[in-house]
Amino acid sequence: MSSNENLKVTQKQQRGIRLTITAIVVFIVVVMLLFLNKILTPRHLSPIELQVHGAIEFEQPRRFKDFTLVDQHNQPFERSRLEGKWSLVFFGFTHCPDICPTTMATLAQWYDGLPEKLREQTQVILVTVDPARDTPAVLAEYVPYFHQDFIGVTGEFLPIKRFATQLNVAFTKVVQGDSYTMDHSGHVALVNAKGDFHGFFKAPLQPDNLTLTYSSMVNNFPFD
Template sequence: MMDVTNIDNNSSGNVDGPSDNPILKKQKRGIWITIVSILVVVSMFMGMFLHKITSPRVMSAEELRINGAIVFESPRIIKEFSLVDHNNQEFNLANIQGRWSLVFFGFTHCPDICPTTLAKLAQVVKQLDTDIAKQTQILMVSVDPARDTPEKLAEYVTYFNPDFTGVTGEFLDIMSLTRNVNVAFQKVVLDEDYTIDHTGNLILINPKGHYHGFFKPPFELAKLKTTFQSIVTQF
């Protein structure tokens, strides 16, 4: 008969189990480190991918031109001027510094081009990336100061967007500003009235208060938004 006392002590359960095996522990730790590392790398690439697809597209100078946006190699200095806004507050060079300005020169009696442009701008600002929208202002400078009082402009520009600003002033002061940004306008007499012929470009002024470039009409929503955001992103 076999003496049970001679059974190998290893059968009594004194051998370390698989969970206590140091080699297995090291292997498990290595696997977890590998998994975590892979997840970190994947997360980084996903973040970079999302940033790329959500960031404004940066366009070349040629692409900008094709899409109607002209950017000067050297932005042009705008001389000091003195006008008033639609709240009858002074409006001068300081008011176009510190953020981007999209400026349209028009008048409230304009039958089509002016209201169409302001309506388009109202659509554009709603679609701009939040950070770009915060640093952008829309201005309409009147080229018909005889009829466009601050009160008239207040009613007109805020109809399109409460944040739009209307600007008017003395005729010679307005003309001085238009010369700084290459905008032409002239009075055209009709039978018992008159209208104003004026440049339809949308003027772009950078945060330094310099004439940065312009957008040529007709203005298409997608093109205007994309080219403007590209210019701001590259600045």
């Protein structure tokens, strides 16, 4: 075989090798992109999957009546404050020895771990079930201990009771000698960005499950 023929064969082999390498690289890039897309695209969980991970989503969000309360800065807190963002609403009280601080700490951990875009759409609200002791000033010290972004809400007993009932939350006063405590539901209500009761998260909360279920519900809810 002449040197020219050898050169042509060598060039042909090199082109073949380059094409093979290019095809392999393109294949790897496509696989990586598909893998990243699967990871980054929020899963749409079925109602059964949501329940398994501790969340209940209503088939139809529930409208509830307006209310008049105040936040920890003594500013009006009404139904309009629940519109435009998704709200996780927990009913508790500052003298609560275990469930409330545990839930608030878990919500703070979860909130800080949310992707920035999702966190901007989210607010966490503590509504006291003990307004006699939990004044705006008390909540202004208690709530920021868990997170500066969290909102504390108090007000008159009856409006709080009505609001809680509309979010399927029950609570009652339990006398203990010369003092008392509050027995209350431990779940966290979810209000969607239209201001409607969307579902709830069962206690005890787990940050990973909460992120999974919350992301699914937010990303698959049509909000114009």
